Amino acid sequence: MRFLTALAGLGLILTLLGLTACSRHDSRARKAAREGILLVGNGTEPKSLDPHIASGVTEHHLIITLLEGLTSDHPVEESVVPAAAARWEANDTLDEWTFHLRPEAKWSNGDPVTAQDFVWAYQRLLTPSLGGEYAAMLYLLKGAEAFNKGETTDPQSIGARALDPLTLRLTLVGPTPYFPSMLTHYAWFPVHPPTILAHGKIDTRASRWTHPGNFVGNGPFTLKTWRFKHLIEVVRNPHYWDAATVKLNGIRFLPIDNIPAEERMFRDGQLHLTETVPLDKIEHWRTKQADSYYENPYLAVYFYRINVTHPQLKDPRVRHALSLAIDREAITKNIMKAGQSPATGLVPPVAGYTGPGLVKFDPVEARRLLAEAGYADPSTFPRFDILFNVSESHRTIAEAIQQMWNKNLGLNVGLNSQDWGVYLDAQQRLDFNVSRAAWTADYPDPMTFLDMWTTGNGNNMTGWSRPEFDALIAQARTIRDTSERFTVLKEAESLLLQDMPVIPLYIYVRNYLVSPAVTGWHPKLLDSRPWKHVGLQVDPPSPHTP
């Protein structure tokens, strides 16, 4: 009897909930749209908002709202437009670039943006004791590598000079035709020196300068709120030089790492933009609600890092066996199902570049290699783990690969899922066996996928090192002719794939949902988002709600 009463009560509560849901005609996204505030699902909690500490795509989406580099992405096309620099010129050999800053550009506290701020920022990122993951990106600057590796302590030796407060001269190690497109990455962004020095030293990693109220930036927005694991809100920066172009009053970034929950929030009118779409929902959105669904090519590759310091995995034959035992086609065709393509190499198709295409599926050869490495009886191979950050799709892929390695090689593999921060730390400390990873191009050139594997690069995180590879990358940096440079890069990629410290899996496609209320949304190959051109329609045509 008590049970029946409870059941009736439950029914009543559910009915009431249903009624309130029906009577709520104004969704959160609509209300926010009227206030000019964009609600963005941003994947996960960022590790840091400090451009010299951050290394992820999540952080990238946030930092470009708060800081602005010399150039920024064109809102529609795959090219760059002037940003903090009004114009620039290069010498004939393309290794000396002079940037003329905007006199009207200001920091969010009203200070003018000067060439010295850029020079100081580069010096900070290159300071060895800071340990910035992206320091190696600045090795393009003359003297930067020596300074970062502690061979010299003279900051004057770095090829970045402030000729006067508004003129910045960057001297590079070699001709770099794609240099302006590289500058859109936050590693090249300026920071406000007095702010950083007020909250710590030049090399303080966990500084409070990135907290709301402290953060001083030169971007179109400023930091208003940062509630851990809950919300980051940025609002319009009145001191921004191009404030008239900025359409939004603010953006709220919500760290939602549960993909199905994010999609439900979007449908419920709580988000304007999602980070991704759950695998099982792609078909539905693609066919039924194509006006909100985006499926864009994306210069990014999904791969597994291998810890080459691991006692068994240090044998390249074992690593090749692991790679050959993965049926990539089955993963893209049956699990991902959203237009991804199986990887044949580490570099996704970049205009003009064809990789060596050494990666394939061959279980027989895989078994042979494993036997050759001394594991004819695979049960003697010690158990190891696949590390990945918490996510339904990473888990599904890892389970599929776990099974492929078991079936094709007879190996016993465990799974280990960790929170984003823990996962990043574990990779950095080389505290893993095999780890899921993905790399998004920082600029549209094969170099962005290859130079990270050089010795000591902060993003290498495999323990792998080959002097020949380092030499090829250094050589490529000095070649001006594109096709000649690509030949050298291809050689470097072959070398990398011969040693296989990474197992490329598939080339990305980006699937995500955008509310029809969002205006000025143009998908870009690098998923860079020129936020200042994005707007909101106050009363959007909404075909989904009656």
Next chain:
Amino acid sequence: MTDPHLASNSPRSPWREAWRRLRQNRLAVSCGGILIAIVLACLIGPLVTGQTIETQNLDLGATSPSAQHWLGTDPLGRDLLTRILSGGRVSLAVGLTATLVSLLIGVAYGATSGFLGGRADAIMMRIVEILYALPFIILVIILIVVLEPVFKLPRMAWLVSLFGGEGQIKLVVLFMVIGAIEWLTMARVVRAQVMTLRQQDFVSAALALGVPKWKIILRHLVPNCLGPVIVYSTLTIPAVMLLEAVLSFLGLGVQAPFASWGSLIQEGADNMETRPWMLVFPALFFSSTLFCLNFLGDGLRDALDPKAER
């Protein structure tokens, strides 16, 4: 002379009385029946379905229930029935083992505390209260995080191998942690029972005869507490299974490709809109098991309580 009730002039044993009362409780009996059916299915099922929990069929993918796969398949093409049944093994094993651990600790602790009384009792009960005050889930999570590396040490390998190798470390830790935490209420129940018993004449007699204290506890007190202990154990099993489900839901439970009902429900919840069968069936198995255990526990309590006799 055929009526057994009239026939027996001899005193009936309380256990047989309890059994008779339990049989009269139709709800408890049918719940017990369902429970036995589920347990048998979990034990035998995975051997009969002709599939293993790991057999993937990527070309097939997720399909709704069919003649081939009675309860459908998951996105990796694994047979859901097999996964649910072998998941049931894990969930039931966690329930039983953790309850057993909590039973041993709880009964020993409660009986000692209740029998000794005085200052020892006060200190022991304050310890229990302090443990009660700690946030439960957080404590479990911390213990899992701390204990897991301990079990990965080479010198713990023998213990791990007892439970089926390295892949099961998380599971072993889970058994221990839940058991080590669930004993608190059990200790209180037993202590209260012992405190009333020790005033009784047969204990005084044993004391007067010079029987050692540990022997009194073991011989006289514990057997007499058995009724409430059995009842409370049947109610602990579902509580423990629920806790295991919660932990698996949070990703702290069993390790893939193994599944428990909790982890299956979690996977199902992520897919519930497009593949409802992935949520409905594991949830059905899980909730009916919990239901049955609870009703059975209720029935046992009524049956074992002599005052319940009309």
